[in-house]
Amino acid sequence: MACPPHAIVIPYPAQGHVIPLMEVAHALADRGFNVTFVNTEFNHARVVAAMSNGAGSGLGRIRLVEVPDGMAPGEDRNQLVRLTILMAEFMAPRVEELILRSGEDGACPGKITCMVTDYNVGYWAVDIARRTGIRVGAVWPASAAVMVTLLSFPKLIEDNIIDAEDGSTVGEGTFQLSPDMPVMHSAHLAWNCIGDHDQQATLYRLLVDGVRAMEQCDFVICNSFQDAEPASFKLFPNVLPVGPILTGERSGKAVGHFWQPEDDECMSWLDTQPERSVVYVAFGSFTMFDRRQFEELALGLELSGRPFLWVVRPDIGHGAVHDYPEGFLDRVCGVGGQGKLVSWSPQQRVLAHPAVACFVSHCGWNSTMEGVRNSVPFLAWPYFADQFVNQVYISDVWKVGLKAVADDSGVITKEHIAGRVEELMGDAGMRERVEAMKKAAHQSIQEGGSSHGNFDAFAEAMKNAAPQEVSVQDGGASPGNFHTLADGMKA
Known part of the structure; x- marks a missing residue:
């Protein structure tokens, strides 16, 4: 008897990312997937310790796995830029090994058939998915508006809003990505609100690389809903709103907390x-x-x-x-x-x-x-x-x-x-x-709601070996795979 589809889920190693990615893992398990959930060793220990009845409590089809993050014991893991850089060196080889060795014994959960990665994990996860021949979807766990600012790098540079080299503010510093979007400040863009200038510039370059990596994703889902950010989804209709994702509570139990x-x-x-x-x-x-x-x-x-x-x-x-x-x-x-x-x-x-x-x-x-x-x-x-x-x-x-x-x-x-x-x-x-x-x-997350329908379609597509189109549940738009979103980055 064949095993169910098997997803490897990779959150960015911070609590605000682990929690929604854990719920995505549960939602996939609800739809028939086996799931390997990959945390850093540091975060794995915290998640297991915080679960009221031990590591297996309420996890069902989900298997928790730990890999190193490259940071020393006691080192400050709020150094997000350093952590992000080390992940590519230390996490990536272990994740690739997990995929390649999965299913060797012929028993379930079986061979890993697809990857669901946090968008913020970066290019290396998508590269591994492509090298190992599995399909890959990304989760954007923040607002669609912030994701739109990342996908709009070329426009922000062309309009002289940010510097092409480091993403810093130039000009007057305020902008509007469309008439329906709110006025934003370039000083408040995500990469300009973390650490000193060198850290901000490094993070900006990592994010640019991440957007280019997303061209290789089959799908991107977002923890928002259509009525919350209609202007963002109008600008980039290939992003699938599947939220609001239930973050941290399953049957009265905290899931994913540190x-x-x-x-x-x-x-x-x-x-x-x-x-x-x-x-x-x-x-x-x-x-x-x-x-x-x-x-x-x-x-x-x-x-x-x-x-x-x-x-x-x-x-x-x-x-x-x-x-x-x-x-x-x-x-x-x-x-x-x-x-x-x-x-x-x-x-x-x-x-x-x-x-x-x-x-x-x-x-x-x-x-x-x-x-x-x-x-x-x-x-x-x-x-x-x-x-x-x-x-x-x-x-x-x-x-x-x-x-x-x-x-x-x-x-x-x-x-x-x-x-x-x-x-x-x-x-x-x-x-x-x-x-x-x-x-x-x-309404969006109930049976028949737009977010519920989008996640159903995403899960069904991730079960298939070959790419296929997913119709977004928003009242009419039917875009294809995500890679078409980033065409503007190729220039």
């Missing part, structure tokens, strides 16, 4: 709070604060007078007890106090809780989609990379949140934080808009 879950104490605390009263505060896995900003955030939450649930990662930088404002923990976070501090939260469940009224967020795309799915308005506070473009959509395009604005010294003050929270709480129009987005998001 942080060890605590008990459900925060959920029990939410149960004691009035409906739509709680400010939820979470800044993802990368955001760091200096001491002053951390204290202003704490004091702003206190000044709001609202109950709050604040996720303070162990490594957030200045999040140790002695860096809280004097007396803050006693005044605000004691028994029966205004606030609740946790080092990790089951974010899907928190945002779905009726007590949550608004979301103070770094605007990471997973968090953005989770807030939209649960009709929670945002106080948008981006930190780096794509988050600034996401903020534009939250506050200016969808109008489901307000921007956190720094003062002349670069600090978002406690008074501003408290004031914005009060605005969010009282804005009925914003509540209506985010409810409408929630409805559209849920």
